[in-house]
Amino acid sequence: MSDSAVLDADCVRYGVIGTGMMGVEHIENILHLDGTTVSAIADTNAERREIGAQVARRQGGGDVIQFADHRTMLDSGLVDAVVIVTPNMTHADVLSDVLATDVHVMVEKPLCTTVADCQRVIAAETSGTAQRVVWMGLEYRYMPPTTALLNEIRSGTVGNVKMVSIREHRFPFLQKVDDWNRFNRNTGGTFVEKCCHFFDLMGLIADAEPVRVYASGAQDVNHLDETYDGEIPDVLDNGFVVVDFDNGVRGLLDLCMFAEASKNEQEISVTGDEGKVEAMVTESLLRIGRRADGQHVVSERSITDDSIRHVGLHDGASYLEHVDFLAAIRSGEAAKVTLLDGMTSVAIGVAAHRSIECGQPVEMGEVI
Ligand SMILES: NC(=O)c1ccc[n+]([C@@H]2O[C@H](COP(=O)([O-])OP(=O)(O)OC[C@H]3O[C@@H](n4cnc5c(N)ncnc54)[C@H](O)[C@@H]3O)[C@@H](O)[C@H]2O)c1
Missing domain, CATH: 3.40.50.720 (NAD(P)-binding Rossmann-like Domain)
Structure with a gap:
């Protein structure tokens, strides 16, 4: 101690x-x-x-x-x-x-x-x-369906992980005190502000370090009719980000912030050489398919955690x-x-924004 x-x-x-x-x-x-x-x-x-x-x-x-x-x-x-x-x-x-x-x-x-x-x-x-x-x-590491997914991966259910796909389809950014979240200079940009959660999860699932990021994204729908001291918000509201990890695992983030008409806010799908596990976060469901069991054979279970004393805004x-x-x-x-986990998740977001700006892949060595 x-x-x-x-x-x-x-x-x-x-x-x-x-x-x-x-x-x-x-x-x-x-x-x-x-x-x-x-x-x-x-x-x-x-x-x-x-x-x-x-x-x-x-x-x-x-x-x-x-x-x-x-x-x-x-x-x-x-x-x-x-x-x-x-x-x-x-x-x-x-x-x-x-x-x-x-x-x-x-x-x-x-x-x-x-x-x-x-x-x-x-x-x-x-x-x-x-x-x-x-x-x-x-x-987001602590969302019960995500924890269940991580446990399955660690116990070998899908074999060697090859692909991690995370979809966040949700509502636009909420109004904040003094409207700080309307500008990239305050947030770091959407892929830093919001998506650091998902880049952190990708690294955790891949159990590897990111080496390269390719991204496409834009501000197409949200906040375009708002002004603050004459300035229109500049926050990106949709995009795709691909992350290559140093053990060959590939990650994909599919973000849309004008998609609140969706069953799940987050869907995480992890595929290995032996099978696939999916977490439907809002529905609190886990789906598992093992290749050895045949095509379209998938089991599904609800995830609950009775130790949660306060559900709050983030499912406990x-x-x-x-x-x-x-x-x-x-x-x-x-x-x-750790703070190092925090920095890695921010750096992937920074690389994603840079990739969008330059229209090219960005090596992690260019941002860290
Ligand atoms: N983990 C999550 O899922 C999650 C969800 C929402 C927000 N957040 C994070 O939490 C933080 C706050 O977000 P929020 O949604 O509560 O924003 P908010 O605007 O609702 O609240 C921010 C508060 O900080 C106060 N503040 C500003 N500068 C300050 C300073 N120097 N010292 C003390 N107080 C100060 C503001 O007056 C305000 O009350 C952000 O970093 C955000 O990214 C995390």
Whole structure:
């Protein structure tokens, strides 16, 4: 156990930095864990701070101290762990401030909006001596059907994985506080902001490093009739991205953000030399076909996880991610999802945007 591990008997005091839509989701999840409290919240927006405090009180939390500046919160001594849930373009600076202390931290995806900023925070993490958990928030790993799919792959159900295809067909980007998500300069671009989740999953399933990215995409439908200070949003709303991995596995992302009229928001299909496994995430279904059983022979099962105490906005994935983060805080063990995982997922997104701009494949060595 490291010096900073928190014993089971101790209550872990969390601070949440950024109490917008996702910050509230984190507060609710933290308060569904045993032996935790949200002792402080920090948000630059007074209205959002008050909403965060109200949610914490409603969920049965104790006193929540509000801060307008996360640095004052860090100096207060009120928190053992923080969750960074501010807009993407602020992650690098806020995380750097947190990494200068010894509090445990989970940072929401995407790690940062650029690879250079990812490298900066990773250098800050590795240069310090603090013994604490630094956790990359990539909760799609924790969606129950995705976990079931990963378990099947790891137990050899499909043989050697060759192809990973992920389809996200969903609704347009929601409205955010101060409309930060309408511009690539704030988000990193759609393939960074949204799709880092899927590039992370691809790498996990392929169990390999990305070497090359080819992409085609555009902003064809969404937000074209909106203006902010006279500027039209520039966020891409559909595209295909192909990723080559260093063990020969091929990944495909099919993204459409004007396709809410779909049965599943995400469908993941993994094919190996012996069979195929598919996760229908919204329907919470897993389908398995093994070539040895013959053509069109497919079994299907529903996936449930009774350990989930709070379903929230992400099918219980945020809750399960917090269970593991808390376990690492209590045991002093290393994070299961690291800043390096965060950087790799961002770098694939950056490469995808570059490939669209230049109309050519982009080697990962060009972006990392
Ligand atoms: N894991 C997921 O599936 C998922 C889902 C949604 C959002 N997110 C991520 O969570 C983060 C927040 O997204 P959101 O949807 O909650 O946005 P949001 O706009 O609803 O909330 C952001 C909040 O951060 C506050 N804020 C801005 N700058 C700040 C600063 N410097 N210090 C403190 N507070 C600050 C804003 O006032 C706002 O209340 C983003 O990085 C986003 O990518 C992740």
